Amino acid sequence: MGMEQPLLSSGRSDKLSSYVGGPGSVIPTASLAGNEEVVSLDEVRSAASVPHSDIYPPVLHSPLISPSQPHALSPSYGQEYPGGYQGVGSDPRQVLDEVEIRELLIDHVGHRCCWGSRPARTWKIHAVEDCNVYVGTLDTFVEERETVIEKEPYLGGDVDGTSKGPELGLWELDLRSEFPVLFTPFQERRVKIPRSEAIERCSDCMGRGQIVCPKCNTDEEPGFYKANQMRNCSHCYGRGLIAHADGSDTVCVQCDGKGVVPCSSCGSRGLIKCETCKGGGSILVRKVAVIRWKTLSTRKVSATSGAASVPEIVFHRAKGVQLCNTQAYQCTPAYFADSFFLNKFSSEVIAERAPIPQAARVVCEKHIISVVPVTRVTMTHRNRSFSFYIIGYSREVYLQDYPSRFCWGLCPCMDWLKL
Structure with missing residues (x-):
């Protein structure tokens, strides 16, 4: 089990589980050496009220407001399976017979409108191979x-x-x-x-509440203005009269025959109200x-060559077995007594921790190591063959190169990432 940084005192390095209790309840913590310890709500609140320079206080009170989640798992060791997996109470391998394999493939092909079902029904199952994949995640929750x-x-x-x-x-x-x-x-x-x-x-107005009108005082020095600035009437072009086709003239009603009109913005006052301060x-x-608040995630997959062609996102979506699930202020690599591979894999995930923004502080981290059961099936017919994968306990099928397609890549059903 991963050893976590002490949260409450130098002599205690419990990991806080996400547990919500009443005022008189206690928060269970994962024990380190077989000793069960509990932290009361009062102790958590007391610790949260102490100023911290580096550690953000919600690290301590977050268990009081987060939803109930499984406690941190202690890796247990049992029968050793191919690939170095140490059992945690169940065998991750998928035991599938030929009938189940064909049913899964036929159902998958049936959801693709332009795929033919003949290869899935009639081609020979040539090989069935276990290609279990290890998935490591580190979620860093920051504020x-x-x-x-x-x-x-x-x-x-x-x-x-x-x-x-x-x-x-x-x-x-x-x-x-x-x-x-x-x-x-x-x-x-x-x-x-x-x-x-x-x-x-x-x-903008130097506290006056008004600024120089930009229409009638465009040529003035900054801070100076002139009042009673008039402009030529646009209706009669400054003549004061409107000419008619018969040669007669009439007085322009826009400027009352003066040829000039006041500024439309300020009424020729030279000043207008400052909109920044609304005249105040x-x-x-x-x-x-x-x-x-955001979660910075690190994702890592360790797959054998048999499953190397499958995009990693497929494994991250799949359902597997959690070998390690720890939560602490800062997670450290998990420890498996009998598996050097898992220890190294966990260390690599932790080492690739996402960088923390300069203006942020870590609230909590969660580290999970899982094994996803993957079965690779190869089907043959005469001199042709294709392979597909059955992934996770939900038995999702991943198939990229199916031999019976009729849309030549022009149909949405070819989106092979949508399992």
């Missing part, structure tokens, strides 16, 4: 926080600033009520940082914490 600045016009009202107390730091915010279920793929929240508001002078001259500035 990332960053501060963004929000601004809005200040039109009066109460301000939550430092006059009410010191501003809270980004990682001082208690977000336990917002905390998601462990290993949620992604979730984001925005929270205003208490006592971070302040009133600033609007930089002040801006309310606050800090907002953007919190992102």
Whole structure:
């Protein structure tokens, strides 16, 4: 079983299981040397309230808000199977007879509209081979926080600033009520940082609430403007009169015969209201914490040459046997007393841990090593042959080169990744 970093004290290195209990209940933990220890809810809450510089407090209280999950498994050792697998109470090999194999293949082919069933029904089963595959995963659940600045016009009202107390730091915010279920793929929240508001002078209008009209004062120096700037009437082109086809003229009703009209933006005042501060001259500035919870995943597959042509995503979706399932603040490689291969494979998965963003802290990790039963079947007919795979305990069929197809790759049924 993987040895985990101590969470509560230097003398205790229990792994917290995801267990929800009542106020008087205790949280079971996976024992290390056969000793069963428990951690009370009060102890967890007490530890969570202690400031941590490197370890994020939800590492301790997350078991109180995550759903019930199986406890960490202790690898057990029994009969040794081909490929170095050490049994954990069940044989991962699939024992399939010819009738079952054909039924699975015929059912798989039947869901492809352009595939013929004759090879599945009549070709000879030439070979059946066990190609069990080991799948390793490491999920790192992190919380990332960053501060963004929000601004809005200040039109009066109460301000939550430092006059009410010191501003809270980004990682001082208690977000336990917002905390998601462990290993949620992604979730984001925005929270205003208490006592971070302040009133600033609007930089666009320098606190005046008005800015120079860009239409009638385009040539003026910055900060200066002229009032009563008029522009030529676009209706009569500045003449004040409208010419008619019979040679007569009439007074332009748009400019009342003056040939000029006031600026349409400011009425020739030279100034318009500043939209940034809505004419108030002040801006309310606050800090907002953007919190992102996400799971960073590492996936690794160890397959024999017989199963090397199958995409790894197929094995990750398949159902197998968990040889190791540990959860801790930071997982370490699992230990199997009788399997050097599994120890090495687990170490490789841990070594490929996804990089942690600079603005994030690790909440919890989960490490799983599984064996997926894979059966490779080769069918022959005269001088032709093809192979397919029966994968996992759900017995999904993976088949890429079926010999009886009629759509030449132009039909959606050829999407072989959709088992």
